Amino acid sequence: MHYIRNRQVKISGIRGCCFGIANMILVKRMRERLYSTLLLQDISFFDYETVGDLTSRLGSDCQQVSRVIGNDLNLISRNLLQGTGALIYLVILSWPLGLCTFAICAMLSTIMLLYGQYQKKAAKLIQDYGASANEVAQETLSLMRTVRVYGTEQQELGRYNNWLEKLADISLRQSAAYGLWNFSFNTLYHSTQVIAVLIGGMFILTGRITAEQLTKFILYSEWLIYSTWSVGDSLSSLMQSIGASEKVFQLMDLPPSNQFISTAGSKLQRLVGHIEFLSVTFSYPSRASVPVLQHVNFQVHPNEVVAIVGLSGSGKSTLVNLLLRLYEPTGGQIMIDGHPIKDLNTKWLRERIGYVGQEPRLLRTDISSNIRYGCPRVVNQKDVERAAKQAYAHEFISSLPNGYQTLVDDELLSGGQKQRIAIARAILRDPDILILDEATSALDAESEHNIKGVLRAVRSDLKTKRTVIVIAHRLSTIQAADKIVVMEGGKIVQVGSHSELLLKDGLYSRLTRRQADAVVPS
Template structure:
């Protein structure tokens, strides 16, 4: 936390300077208050007026510097939370894709939101008040020892007991807060899943089941909250024993009056000194209790932020830590050399086994197979979202791991998941609005874009466009990048028959353009879209089982012929 606010230390220094001045003023107030009363009783007018003026100045100083203290620490706390969220978000966005396979979106957003917000009181409230109470408690205790070390020992003993209880209470609150934040993150997961898939929930009528899932998380939170309340009650009782007794008689005051009264009668103590001692002893005990309360709050913040600190300590993915080679000319030759792979989250389940595949420049290669056969995994490896478990991928004869990943991705056009962003999203080359319109026209998206409320300036949400429209925007986005390698992952799955026909023609022209040669890799379930491919690779259970063009694969009457027949039978 100190490192996060290191760039604005003057705010923290200003807060602590105001804290010192405010605490000093507060510590002096009981002394001059008592002195004013007893000087008035003794008839010393000049001394009374002097003490009264000092008392008024101290009250004014305490109010001013207390306000400044709160202002400085609140600003410091705002900076802390802002930079914590910045650091957590910047760390998360640079993690390996496998990290997001293990962590749910709801969990991460909960850490970024609720957990970081839990720290919002650390500087502005907890450390601020703890520091103030430590200063005031130490100051009052020193003053008590000056007045009477015998009486001061009784007050010190009470403060020690309270501090001991405070330590154990703080440890429990720290553990409880961590559990609360973990359960809250799980509850957010449940809610986010339901709200994201609310149409599915409604269709299947599982509202009650989803409600019960969320209710389980709430019950766990309630149980922890109940235990926290019981522990807090026990802690509060320990304070009440020493502060509030029947008939509102303070034990500390009673001891002070008994011992101090005997000292007065023996001539060793004055009534003014005893009054000051009673005021300061009560102040020291209240300072200890307030510090304990703030310590408990601080421990809750620390416990809640433990997972946040773990996320902040994560190192970025390897691709962001090292550069790589940039080829002067990328021809688009892709080769999978004995590649095997399993997802890090499912190490016992092989996804690809000994894949050997060479794709030549300016070649259209289609990859087909049943769901789960490994088609999309090949794309994920080619995009370097994951690294092969064994074997390697070569780009123009160079191992992919030796190339600059960002540079390589800039030369790959990808049409896959329907991602609602503008057409120029991620395009690094210099473009104009005319370039964007041309790409949209080629993807048959210009017509419906022009009909939107603000045309190309429309802010598009997920519910405004249909699936086919989103995919045409994705195709336009790939066209605009002018890539050397074009990957189409189910690019026509959401298009109607007419749009699919035009897009297939477009892809053919896009590939054979005289301006630039491109390698095209198509992942498809609808086999009608890939019949004109140069080669068709058929996959089954993570292995390549057939390779050839459409006619060749039909002639051997193998796996591809079976898939084609099934789709034809479905259509009939």
């Protein structure tokens, strides 16, 4: 007996170890698959989904699935095998009593399945509410300075508590359902014992079974009922895991963006930088009924510096998004060097474009790695420093505690310093097309003057000749541009040089006068 028990313990330990390894592999692959799927989605996907929700799916939801193999399937397989063996032995001992016990187990299984379905729905709601609570917390903590300045701590706490109350309500219902499940089990369990004693006693009196057989029957029926209960308990946990993972599997089944599926597309021998917008119309997928661009037509000639200006919401940054193929036009087309942009290889095109956004985000790594980030060619430290000098960032980087090896921190760098590092990153790519989307918005007057130097170098230095598109609110930054495109309400209302547009009584001259009035002391 002692030998058998030891063998059972060893087998159980080996089985548990195997399930644990399988569980680890499953969760790792799930997270890899989900993360890779998210990375390959269209930008419009992230207009609908929030970062907090997606990180919750990657974290807690995938971990919840680990219970399936690591615990639930392990226990279910073991108890199903034990219960099946016990039922076969009960039928052999006495088939009438065995059928009675089987009927009770069938009732228990029906209740178990209903309970499991409820647990699946409840688990899905818990994961959704948990993801929403996580989203609120992430948003609040990332904007803590704004919260503190406006004194909205109680308001944010209320938002968070709202989701916690919904979580508590679902958890309370889960506890009530679990109590009902346990009550049903105990009732049927004791019913089995009563039926076994009553009917078994009658069978003993009639000589159909012996007292020894009845004792064995009662012991094995308890084993069967316990196995059924254990399967039900594990199955309800399994259904929770399935409910929690439902959104994960939906996300994993999303097809990647067409830009990643198709490896086709032309690769030009040389990108000259002649850009044409031909009657381009666009609406964001999340606001399909609101046109952002309406029949936009203009050209950017090779090695030309073109500035795009206008009021906020006029569609300036949207033009850049379309040029980068983050979105596709809903009407018209964009041509580069005479080729439709949709026919060009997207990866090849982006490697030849340097882009600096309105609010450049830097990685939490050293400054040198941030400047090298995404560079399609092999570069050394001298190349990094040369790009930083062209972006007028070398001086302040050298003054930092560890120079180019300084770890980037939000508290360490100002907005203007981050933008200059982002400009250095774009210059390091040696792009044929350079896009500065409000890249001077966080710069002080001296830094803005330096960026003008970068634009002047683009115009005069043959080695750095490239097509440049500048989007700026500060009109002083783009006065030397070859061409200025003025936008309003998603349309182009004026095109010309700085001096030409000042002579016209249009939007550009009004914007220029307003900015001039703003800097004159009253």
